[in-house]
Amino acid sequence: MAEPDLRLEKLVGVLRRRGVILPAFEIHGGVAGLYDFGPVGGRLRNRVNQVWLEHWLKLGNVVELSCPTITPYPVLSASGHVGEFSDFLTTCGQCQVSLRADSLLQESHSNPDSLTAVELESEIAARNPQCPDCGATEWTSVTSQSLMFNTIIGGGKSGREGFLRPETAQGMFTNFPSLYRHFRQRLPFGAVQVGKGYRNEISPRQGMIRLREFNMAELEYFIDPEVEPMHDFSQWENLPLNLISNRDDELSQSIPDALSAGVIRHATVAYFMAQTYDFLVAVGIDANRLRFRQHKESEMAHYASDCWDVEILGSYGWVECVGIAHRGCFDLEAHELATGHRLRAWRQWPQAVEVDKEILTIDGAKAGPAFRDRAGLVKDALEALEQIPTEFPLELTLSSGEVVTVESEHVKRQRIQQTVNGEWFLPHVVEPAFGIDRIIWHIIDHAWCEIEKEGQDYSVMRLAPDIAPIDVAVLPLFEKDGMGKMAEGLNRTICSTKGLFSYYDGSGSIGRRYARADEVGVPWCVTIDHQSLKDGTATIRQRDGQQQIRHPLDEISELISGGMVGKLFS
């Protein structure tokens, strides 16, 4: 490859100059990790989002949600983000290595994870732990490295702590009851959301690759773990893909083959991998620069049973752009535990079961005064006991973690006789999560090429017509004799056609204007010339291949919006 760094520099220059992607707030000095999609990029982003949405909605049992980005503290505490996303760091005064402050106290403190920044700092000062790298005992002050943006919801004393969401998923989990009702209590179903996520990265790098505010698109697909998933893989049977298993085996195998070989562990994960492949190729990712990499046991969250990343090769090497994870019931269970709201689906058994058993429950008159506000928890814990205990007093662990002493006078036996028709269970979730900015970056990276044209470097963005931000450039050969007027009229017609967008360009030579259009990936140029004035036809030029055909003006917008124009060139 010839000077990849130079290519990257040139590409970044093109994107800035033409208003595709540029640093945000640049006139104020800019902010690391924040980028604008400019006059051309804005519509590009929108179209990629749109194609993504349509791709998943066509599954037929998927709906779109839109949830707030401002998220109250308890939601992200329940989901585990508060713990996961904030670390306390300190730096060695000698060798400058940065470490998690709690890891320094692992030896000397029973639970360093629970300490606040101030406590960590005084503990470190008191115990003088050695730097594992250089052995020094000087440490800088402890700083919090929360990766979430904090905010206060509301003002004054009533203000509640909150965050800007680090992912869109939580809103879809908290909406489970509404989704369940919408789908008339029948699994499987899914919810998608396209929107912004925020992570206060310590050092954003590599342009669009690591951002502080980013566009993401996620699908949460809820399934019954006891029902064998039914997916039609016929479309992908003879399509070998690049797979790297968690044992680092590099395979070239079709998705259904990898599934039956047990490399991919779950059919729904496999199905979404195949769908993801189709989406990425449809928006212009080069299939040869795309691979699936399975997470190793060690890098997978404990609750996940299988997880695959899609990595795309571009100017920054292989970059993770999509994660497809089987999350088990982790998320719904976490929110259920935190809120007490049932986030379950009903499974009807084929045969009703008659239950006739004895359980232990509280004797309200005695246990009520004894346990007061915990009486309900005591009741739940007692009724959940598999075996009826015979010895009292009994040490009973409540769901809150608290242990209480139960005397025999607090309890009574109760006979249960009922018919049970089914059970409530926690659905499992398979989640494909897409980093839209990273995907857009790679679409551009793969689409942009410099070719030699008459001895000059010539820059072309070979964007797929479905996502090209500008569908048509309307060009009068000259801006005189009414050609300019005619072209302006056509431009308005195209812009008012649903789904189409065009621009008018009358300045410079015709070749220069074709070049300008090619550089931002306009697939079609329509040129009005002298003949157009006479017979109402114009030439349509194809970006890739640079061929031209002549066609009646009044059919052009229909031809392009119907996606039929490409056929004229074959």
Place this chain on the structure above:
RNA sequence: GCGGAUAUAGUGAAGUGGUUAUCACCUGAGGUUUCCAACCUCAUAUCGUGGGUUCAACUCCCGCUAUCCGCACCA
């Protein structure tokens, strides 16, 4: 967050302690031109930002911000 380098027009670069800061491409206006970056004329910058040194700072010094490269962090 640490260390190093860098910051001049839309893009890419040159240059200087002292009147109007160069160059190429791009962009705009006018001319010319019957389809692929042609040509001619003209136009477009308070030299990242705040402070200091100086009679005078784009130029020297310091802080900040951003970018790039290592390290660390993150996925």
